[in-house]
Amino acid sequence: MRQLTEQELQTLLAKLAGYTGRSLNNLIVPQSDSEDERHVFRLQGNRVYYVKKSLADLSTSFPRDTLLSLGNCIGKFTKTGKFRIHITALDVIAPHARYKVWIKDNGIMPYLYGSNVVKAHVGRWSEDIPEHTGVLVYDSNDTPLGFGVTARSTAEIRKLDPTAIAVFRQADVGEYLREEDTLFTTYFQSPQSNGGNTSALNKIFDSYRDAPEENPDGIGIEGAMKFLGDIQVQLDEVACLGIAELLKSPSMGEFTREGFVNGWRSVGCDNLQKMIAHAADVRARIPAEPDLFRRVYRYTFPLCRMQGQRNLQFDIAAEQWRLFFTPEHGGIQWNTPTTPWLDWWIEYLEERGKRPVNKDLWEQVEVFLRKTLEDENFGWWSADAAWPGTLDEFVGWVQAKRGKSSEEMEVE
Structure with missing residues (x-):
């Protein structure tokens, strides 16, 4: 764990300022009379942590390869040098948020399943929010749910139809449930591939084949119906067609190995629980997202x-x-x-x-x-x-x- 370089620090602070504005000073100035008690930013691998200086100093006595996490993970740097903020930064950012959006009760579940916020789900918002500006998303009880970026200014959003996107989701607390089995390794250990496990996906595909000998790389109608039932998708709902589009089904009730594996890998799903969660996400997003x-x-x-x-x-x-x-x-x-x-x-x-x-x-x-x-x-x-x-x-x-x-x- 080390201090950030000047360039890394500028990139990080620019990202945070998009959500906090001038309140960013409250994060970087000493928060008490004790120098050791103030919080600092530290880099471990490609991830940035917000931690008390006294703990950061203690961490130097641990080998880097054995130190997994310390303090609050704010996010990580990409290979191109950009900074991607993570949901674990929510508790750090929320008290200092400059712009806020409160969503109605009927918009909470779609948001927590990874959907963008549509106008119909907005209860209220801070006045005069500019276009493409970072906002914190709350429920009606002022509980922070995540953060995102406005699709339009507040003045423009008022003129749009109810299904228009108001806020592009960037992170939400639903990730703790949707990605429960991978969240820790994804954000606190060595970087992992964003795609699903190909071997695991091939095994799932094989388990639903109707005729392995005659058609080793295809799932027929019976297998497709069983698979859709297992991921809690009904045949008479639009979400079923959404899954067919994702997996590039050649015809109704059929899946190919290539389409199945590539489709699920593209959304990072390599087990049935993740597929169930993604299907629920598709179900919520289809009527809300015109594209x-x-x-x-x-x-x-x-x-x-x-x-x-x-x-x-x-x-x-x-x-x-x-x-x-x-x-x-x-x-x-x-x-x-x-x-x-x-x-x-x-x-x-x-x-x-x-x-x-x-x-x-x-x-x-x-x-x-x-x-x-x-x-x-x-x-x-x-x-x-x-x-x-x-x-x-x-x-x-x-x-x-x-x-x-x-x-x-x-x-x-």
């Missing part, structure tokens, strides 16, 4: 398409729309105060003869949904825009149906 929702939604088109066909059968498409565009199974609600969009969309397509759905229409329906949730009165609509013809006609159909409904109400 993730769109990625999973678009992957569903080739996943559900019949082999040898370019388009998606209408009945399959309608089933998936009912899954993605209702909240009951992990999707988002496609309804507005005056328009039952999902019901009308399917009704309209049924009237047109239940034609197969091509890739462009499939993808643009989700974009169309976002627009209608922002403004159900088509203030954003232009006949000259490059929408699929089916959606152009649907707009006219909706306008005509609304007019008919208004006439019926007047007659009554």
Whole structure:
């Protein structure tokens, strides 16, 4: 354990100042009349600790390879020289936080499962927080839960829709549960690989194979159903499609060894408990994060398409729309105060003869949904825009149906 170099100290203090502002002085000036009792920063390996000077001095009598941890771990330096703050710094930073965000009770679990904070989950925040600024995240009882960076300024966030990201999560106390079996080695021993253990993942994959001799590198329908059940994922929820996207499933109910191993390694999961936690995280994030929702939604088109066909059968498409565009199974609600969009969309397509759905229409329906949730009165609509013809006609159909409904109400 040694003192930080001038460059290392500047990098560390710049990172901390992003959360504390001028209150950073309270961390680095003597906190008592005794020189030995003040706190200092020390480096062990690539990790920085905040510790009493008297203890730091005592630590010099231990060989470096036997000293695992001392004081509070603030974070670690990356190979490129950047500093990455860790959740164990929360107790050090929280009393000196400059900007704060308090989340509602219904936003606590998604956050503690690793999700970003969306506008709908924000209860209140410090005034005039700039864009891309470090904030501490609290529950309604002022308990610190973690920290992150604002996606927009407070003034801009107020104008966004409820599903827009307000705070990008950087660390949260849920890590103590999600990564219970690896937290100690990850942050207090020698640096470990971020990926999951390939050998362990291959063993898990092998245990779910339906026909090891005929198909040694594939999991079939029975094995896939058992695996999804074991990681607590239902077949009729959007999270199931999120897992399929992660593992690059070639078709519904199938996994390849390459996709399975690479997918789980990419998120650092190499046992069932981690996979269960990640599945819960995906479940919470899909309806809250538009980019993730769109990625999973678009992957569903080739996943559900019949082999040898370019388009998606209408009945399959309608089933998936009912899954993605209702909240009951992990999707988002496609309804507005005056328009039952999902019901009308399917009704309209049924009237047109239940034609197969091509890739462009499939993808643009989700974009169309976002627009209608922002403004159900088509203030954003232009006949000259490059929408699929089916959606152009649907707009006219909706306008005509609304007019008919208004006439019926007047007659009554």
